[in-house]
Amino acid sequence: MPLSTLCLRCGLCCDGTLFTHVPLRPDEVAPLKALGLPVREREDGRPVLPQRCAALDGRRCTAYAERPEGCRRYHCQLFSALSEGEVSLEEALSVVDGAHALLATAGEARGPEVEDYLDRHFRGRHRRYSAQ
Ligand code: SF4
Numbered sequence: 001m002p003l004s005t006l007c008l009r010c011g012l013c014c015d016g017t018l019f020t021h022v023p024l025r026p027d028e029v030a031p032l033k034a035l036g037l038p039v040r041e042r043e044d045g046r047p048v049l050p051q052r053c054a055a056l057d058g059r060r061c062t063a064y065a066e067r068p069e070g071c072r073r074y075h076c077q078l079f080s081a082l083s084e085g086e087v088s089l090e091e092a093l094s095v096v097d098g099a100h101a102l103l104a105t106a107g108e109a110r111g112p113e114v115e116d117y118l119d120r121h122f123r124g125r126h127r128r129y130s131a132q
Contacts, residue, residue: 002089006082010096011059013076016052017103018122022070023048035063077124095121 012018021040024032024047029039037054039047049070055063061071075083082092099117106114 002092003079003083005089006079006092006096008059009093010078010099011056012096012099012118012122013074014051014053014056014061014071015059017099018076018118019051021048021050022053022068022074024068024070028068031066032063032068035066037063076122078121 021042024039026047029047032039032049035055038050040050042048049068053061055061055067061067078087078092078095081087082089087095099121102114102117103110
């Protein structure tokens with residue numbers, strides 16, 4: 001299926017590239033801990049799942065059936081564009097490959113052009129911010 005093909009080629013929403021954490025509901029904490037996943041607290045006491053997610057194996061979520069609501073609800077810009085037929089799978093995969101190439105070249109010193117690319121194609125209104 002094209003959408004899962006896209007996500008399995010990407011992984012950027014779970015590997016710490018796009019976000020620092022996933023917000024959790026209080027009732028999601030115990031099930032995630034039972035899976036062996038680390039849960040942290042923000043300064044305001046709200047629980048979060050830090051990213052890079054410990055459930056990620058390569059670019060695949062190993063907790064997919066039990067992933068928290070924040071993961072279920074999140075669709076990146078590119079996913080939405082593909083699901084609505086605004087871009088083809090080939091175009092979407094090219095954007096993903098472009099992101100990985102930019103990130104590999106930039107290393108730890110990601111400049112504004114990389115962040116702009118990530119904002120434009122993936123984050124949209126979901127801007128990166130720190131959990132702490
Ligand atoms: S639980 Fe799965 S979908 Fe959610 S951040 Fe972790 S790897 Fe991604």
